[in-house]
Amino acid sequence: MGMEKRGLFKNIINILLDILMVLFGIILLISIYNNVQIHILGNKYSSFFGYSNFEVQTGSMEPTISAGDWIIVKQTKNVKLDDIITYEKEGEFITHRVLEAYRGTYITKGDANNSKDEAISQDQIVGTVVKILPGFGIIRRTLLNPVVLVALIITLYLLGYALKGNKKENKESFLQKFFDTKTVPNKKIKIKKKVVVQPVVEEKVATEVEEVKEEPIAEKIEEVEEVQEEVVEDIPENVVEEDEINEELASALEEPVDEEDLTKTMYFRMVNVSKEDLNSNSIEVPQQEVEETIEETKEVEEEKPENSEVADKIKLIQNRRKKYKNIIDKIIYIKNEELNEILEILNNNDRYKVNESSIKDEIQKDYVDGKYYNYCGNVNVEYNGKNMLTRIDAELKAKGDALIKKYKGNDSNYGDKVKKFVNYYLLINSLEEYFRKDEDTKAKRDAYSNKISKHIKDISDFELKNMITKLLKVQRVYASVVNHLINEQASTTFQLEFSKINGHKNLIGADLNHNIQFSKVYSDYIVKKTYNDGTVAEDKSIILVNLLLVEVLKDMYAGDFFKNYIIPIAGSIYSKSTKMERTFNILGDEYAKKNIIILLEYTDLVENKKVLKALKKDGFRFAVVFRYGDEIKDKDQKMLSICDYAFVDKKETNILNSLPEELKGNVINDDILKKLNVDGGK
Numbered sequence: 001m002g003m004e005k006r007g008l009f010k011n012i013i014n015i016l017l018d019i020l021m022v023l024f025g026i027i028l029l030i031s032i033y034n035n036v037q038i039h040i041l042g043n044k045y046s047s048f049f050g051y052s053n054f055e056v057q058t059g060s061m062e063p064t065i066s067a068g069d070w071i072i073v074k075q076t077k078n079v080k081l082d083d084i085i086t087y088e089k090e091g092e093f094i095t096h097r098v099l100e101a102y103r104g105t106y107i108t109k110g111d112a113n114n115s116k117d118e119a120i121s122q123d124q125i126v127g128t129v130v131k132i133l134p135g136f137g138i139i140r141r142t143l144l145n146p147v148v149l150v151a152l153i154i155t156l157y158l159l160g161y162a163l164k165g166n167k168k169e170n171k172e173s174f175l176q177k178f179f180d181t182k183t184v185p186n187k188k189i190k191i192k193k194k195v196v197v198q199p200v201v202e203e204k205v206a207t208e209v210e211e212v213k214e215e216p217i218a219e220k221i222e223e224v225e226e227v228q229e230e231v232v233e234d235i236p237e238n239v240v241e242e243d244e245i246n247e248e249l250a251s252a253l254e255e256p257v258d259e260e261d262l263t264k265t266m267y268f269r270m271v272n273v274s275k276e277d278l279n280s281n282s283i284e285v286p287q288q289e290v291e292e293t294i295e296e297t298k299e300v301e302e303e304k305p306e307n308s309e310v311a312d313k314i315k316l317i318q319n320r321r322k323k324y325k326n327i328i329d330k331i332i333y334i335k336n337e338e339l340n341e342i343l344e345i346l347n348n349n350d351r352y353k354v355n356e357s358s359i360k361d362e363i364q365k366d367y368v369d370g371k372y373y374n375y376c377g378n379v380n381v382e383y384n385g386k387n388m389l390t391r392i393d394a395e396l397k398a399k400g401d402a403l404i405k406k407y408k409g410n411d412s413n414y415g416d417k418v419k420k421f422v423n424y425y426l427l428i429n430s431l432e433e434y435f436r437k438d439e440d441t442k443a444k445r446d447a448y449s450n451k452i453s454k455h456i457k458d459i460s461d462f463e464l465k466n467m468i469t470k471l472l473k474v475q476r477v478y479a480s481v482v483n484h485l486i487n488e489q490a491s492t493t494f495q496l497e498f499s500k501i502n503g504h505k506n507l508i509g510a511d512l513n514h515n516i517q518f519s520k521v522y523s524d525y526i527v528k529k530t531y532n533d534g535t536v537a538e539d540k541s542i543i544l545v546n547l548l549l550v551e552v553l554k555d556m557y558a559g560d561f562f563k564n565y566i567i568p569i570a571g572s573i574y575s576k577s578t579k580m581e582r583t584f585n586i587l588g589d590e591y592a593k594k595n596i597i598i599l600l601e602y603t604d605l606v607e608n609k610k611v612l613k614a615l616k617k618d619g620f621r622f623a624v625v626f627r628y629g630d631e632i633k634d635k636d637q638k639m640l641s642i643c644d645y646a647f648v649d650k651k652e653t654n655i656l657n658s659l660p661e662e663l664k665g666n667v668i669n670d671d672i673l674k675k676l677n678v679d680g681g682k
Contacts, residue, residue, distance in 0.1 A: 017160040021153055043409055050075050054086060054093055060110030065132055072131035077122050084129040087120050102617050310480045327489060327549050328589040331482055338478040339364055345470045346424050355411050359421050366399045367425045373591050374561035388559050392429050396422050427455040435475045489550045496547050499675040510565045511676040512544040537570040538579055545586050552592055566597045566623055568676045571604035574611050593619040602626050606636045616642040625672050632658040647672045
């Protein structure tokens, strides 16, 4: 018993040593990878599957993060208020909390600091802190030093080798001692002949294993050989007497089958089946029918129904761990997934080389910004959709030049890699336009063929056709996914109503109309009051925002970047933090912030100054409307500067004279309250 316990203990020690060697080996590889990226490739920080790590040097983030702590940073430019981010400033990396954000500009501050930092741009951000490892910096410098790690791995290997060597010696001595006895303790194997009949297949010769008393091993082997010879001599080929079969079958039916016995004897069974028996018992199937069945099976395997693939994609998108802020956030995520798949096809599914993943991400972000957010330089008033291709192409080339210019690393092929991905996205830009406009499959394939041939050299006709088929399939599936998700937002109960604003062709009023039947016992006044006041009005505002985002998304996909929507939101929302946060989180997309203007009544503006100032800093836009009898007080005049437009009746000269100078140029004489069905319109 003592030997068994010692053996078990050694096995456990060996397993633990192996685990430690693997663990330290992985850490060593990560450490080497980090050093290669920084010291050899010349990167400012390491990147490992979109994550990086830094050691904190100061206590500016106490007590959240202390000096000597290690932080894991997810590389992303999309940050929000209260995120702890790492950013680069004058060659140094700083980790502080985001306090303010406004149109790509961020203000940060260390938790332990008394003053805010200088504003930073989005380009300076490395990413957000996702994990804090307290005191890990000291461990990394000592125990996880590459030299120490190598020494530890060698020590563990030698220790494990010594233990395994002792185990081998003990095993050899035990076997030698065992065979010196020349006997097999307690058991002897005897093989007895038995015939078993099975349907449609010839007879099987089975054997049974019986336990007998101890006998010398030499005699046992001789007996086994004799019995085997006897079995072979006594069994004729493929012939068994009928009486013997009946007796054996009756005996088998009387005795229950022991599954354990069958398992024991499975290695001693012999089966003889003649060709005649196989032919006589087989089912004849016409050759033509067999071939047709095979062809049908191939078709099913090669072309999975598109609706099934769409359902699979939707399921994956719905099961994503990160929650979507709104429909725009979800659709843009889907668009990025589509672009990733298209790029894999164009890149022939080759693995990305060093720096290629980060190059791809930067160029793809620029492409999506230009294609769907209109971030390509200044807005062109002559823009009519036709010059979209050339604008984005120019932006992609400029982005590639900027990446090459700012690169300071040692990758001699960096410029070629950038040009390769710029070329891919120039091609994608054209293919997306062909897919959107051309309904004729043949014409579409011809256009794809011509464009791909110009951008990808040395591609065979077979590879080209195969590539086009894959590209169109991916585009069709994702287009169906987007249409399905947009259609999900449709409502038969509520519809949007749009109104033109006097003197502004790109300014559109948007309101929610309902298709709810009210009993005749309620007067029109009561119905209107219920629908436009209180909790009902607040919920109506949330529905309005959700439905309007679908329209905004359609504008983004169509490249119609110049529509600005003015919407009413219930004034009582601003005093209810939960409902207000929910409403403005839905509107949190950058394009939505730029193209949706929230209508404020003057009284709501002056009663919610602090909240509205914060929303303005976060990038939201406002318009103010004055009711009859409103007066602008001197202390409230400055608050009007957060608004982009003012709706004022020409007769209200006192209000017009009291407006800030920057707002006087954006005064609109229109009864917006009436157009948006807000109580109080003329």
